Amino acid sequence: MKNLGIYIHIPFCRSKCPYCDFFSLVKTDTAAAYLEAVNCRLEQFQTGEYKADTLYIGGGTPSVLTGEQVASLIETAKKHYGTPAEITVECNPSDVDETFLRRIYAAGANRLSFGMQSAVASERRALGRRADRVQVENAVRLAADSGFANISLDLMLGIPHQTADSLHESICFCASLPVQHISAYILKIEEGTYFGKHRDALTLPDEDATADLYLQAVEELEAAGFRQYEISNFAKPGYESRHNLKYWHLEEYLGVGAAAHSFVGGRRFYYERDIAGFIAGAKPVDDGAGGDREEAVMLALRLREGVETALLSDSARKKIPFLKAQGYVTELDGRVAFTPQGFLISNTLITELTE
């Protein structure tokens, strides 16, 4: 039996956040049919050779569903692929109540990822987050009380109005809660989002300020016991997200749902951003072969452990001394890895190292 990560995309939200370009709709009247289609695809895909070791229900906002609906997804996955060791459900802190949490915990969910983004009221408003920080705190404590011992919070960097002080406040807030994992993403203004359309009206920290915020986040999170293991992910030891690591380790994963991406059997494929099509039985779209050396380098370099030097081309290896001197990479035990300064310019560096 081969290990498989399963990702289920829930393309529904109560409201669209102004920065988010993930695929989701506010209209949820098709949710029941959609979940049925997901369950159906999960069953169809199992040819008998896979067992799931991770399940990740993301979105969108899975917590717009009822506990029963989420539980049924988990139960279908377990029925066909066995019980995954890590079952994550993404939640909006303002959605969850005790019934929901207890139901999905009972079904087997053992990891929650809360979209917090910021603990500072003015920043949260700018990001269109509904809950206030008290609700975030309540949701996290309720989750912990419901049995969840692996909780992650999302934190955003480089957002409107953010300063070193306000970031410090958000990080202290995270550290005060029973959470084991933090994802800290730098805001990127995407085309097609509200922010994308109103870019000029945003007062964002500039490149240098944003870089400083990132470095501050790395330092403060490490000090609080959250060790950086990927460009934007930090965890208490042993709480790294097994599912997300599959992406960077070129392991196999199956994405089910509209806009979900898969890497199975050396091929990448995905479902279109089309809920009705998915319900109607649309086939996934082939996205070419995956897993070549260039991909391996590109993905491994996102991790703190970096990439084996041997995997780099000759011309890439020749650039290492210069990059080391600039403070962007370290070289240790036959591996090349980015420093936090290197992570900050990882697009440029990966481009250099995969030429």
Place this chain on the structure above:
Amino acid sequence: MPFDKSKIRNFSIIAHIDHGKSTLADRLLELTSSVAKRDMTAQILDDMDLERERGITIKAHAVTLNYTAEDGEEYMLNLIDTPGHVDFNYEVSRSLAACEGALLVVDASQGVEAQTLANTYLALDNDLEIVPIINKIDLPAAEPERVAAEIEDVIGIPCEDAPRVSAKTGINVEAVLEKIVSDIPAPENHDDKPLRALIFDSIYDNYKGVVVYAKIVDGCIKNGDTMRMMSTGAEFTVVDVGRMRATSMESTGALYSGEVGYITASIKTIHDAKVGDTVTLATNPAAEPLAGYKEVQPMVYCGVYPADGADYENLRDALDKLKLNDASLSFEPETSGALGFGFRCGFLGLLHLEIIQERLEREYDLDLVTTIPSVVYKIHMTDGSVLDIDNPTHYPDPADIDFSEEPMTETHVYAPADCIGTVMELCQDRRGTYIGIDYITPERVDITYKLPLNEIIYDFFDTLKSRTRGYASLDYEIKGYEKSNLVKLDVLLNGDMVDALSYILHAEKAYPRARRIAEKLKANIPRQMFEIPIQIAIGGKVIARETVKAMRKDVLAKCYGGDITRKKKLLEKQKEGKKRMRQFGKVEVPQEAFMAVLKLSDDDK
């Protein structure tokens, strides 16, 4: 059979850009049934896209029209079109020399403009009869009587019976044809003299070779004759002669004095049929060529490089093809450390440069980088030799220079009177020496300055236009060389010199220019993995400095549900972007940074 000379009229049309020359020409073609209505695309005479778009006639053309006048007689009208810009003054003068008269078309809402006046004076120098036409009377802002008075004042020709027309709507255009017949003199009969034909244009045709457009001044030329170019002595057998019709060539077998037509003779390049040259017959040559021939010299040079080095051969082919039809374009290969392989091209002036550049980009689909245009400097060396330098790369060691000279112009700016201060300020700022102001009318002035040519080619016209709300026009004439205090600016990125950005200029302009180049580069060079010093230097002395700070952030932190392909595409895009950069040592410089420096303008601060 020769056409009855008394029924021939040879004329051209003088007009400022946009005053309606091409539209009027089209109307004349229509009225003389030279073109079927269905074949009329607007403005037949301007047959290049670019000409149509810019409303500028770039190269002269000619066309023969048959017109039955009110007196019942049939006339042969030869319309010789002229290029409408200062860069092509010489071509204009040769076209005018082929005519006995000219229509002076003035926009009834605008009045007399610089080029109009300059070309009118050229026409008067050639003893042409000037027939004023007041056009665009259909416009709400038209003031035909005021404009008529202005023409009388400025040029001194009577205007009371000048036809008031609208070429656009066709109002009163017949009157123009009658005026041509009644006012413009017929050519003289010199059929018995040895052949002298004035070449006023030539084009290259893939099948016929060079097609020479000529006015037969004396004698006659027939198919089978052996013709001789009087400037070079080169001889060719005449294959075909005839008249140019609006949409075809009409072979006649012979052309006689007073007539205008084409000659083909298997001539391989237009350099063998230069504008202004005289054609005679080998068997019965004329003693003297017609007056006024001169070799045109490029006045402005710049480097032209393909943005993508792989396009070098395509650029060469394109230049070769353009040169087939443009004797005044010159080019030779050059290499730049910064831009790779390209060509040093010579142009008559800035407009000529822009036209060639646009044609290369548009008709040949080339993406180009051009260096800052340069004039030809005369560098007198301490050993007594004199170097002609049109390329900063060849600028000698200042220690070996005795003194330098730069080309000067006499420049006329025609502007509304309330812009005098603005124009004078600009001219003063461009190292101009005031010569005088003439009031053309109480509202319009002719401001004359002596200006260095290098100040004019660097964005003078655009600045003039923007500072005068588009109302000023410009005409200049080269007036020899004068001593000047020149220096060469060099640009260094991360310590490496970028040869393509070197620039020769007057010493007093060096500091502010250096400052702005540095600022522009800083604004346009993206931050890279390390800090990049930008230095602008004269010799070894840095006179301006900026720094591009090291890049801090270039990261895609988020991962869209395992969508690795999206990340890969992003990296590929980044690699593509990198390929479009020019590499200097470790520094990558995008095209835009070059453009920003090359297009640096006074008003763009």
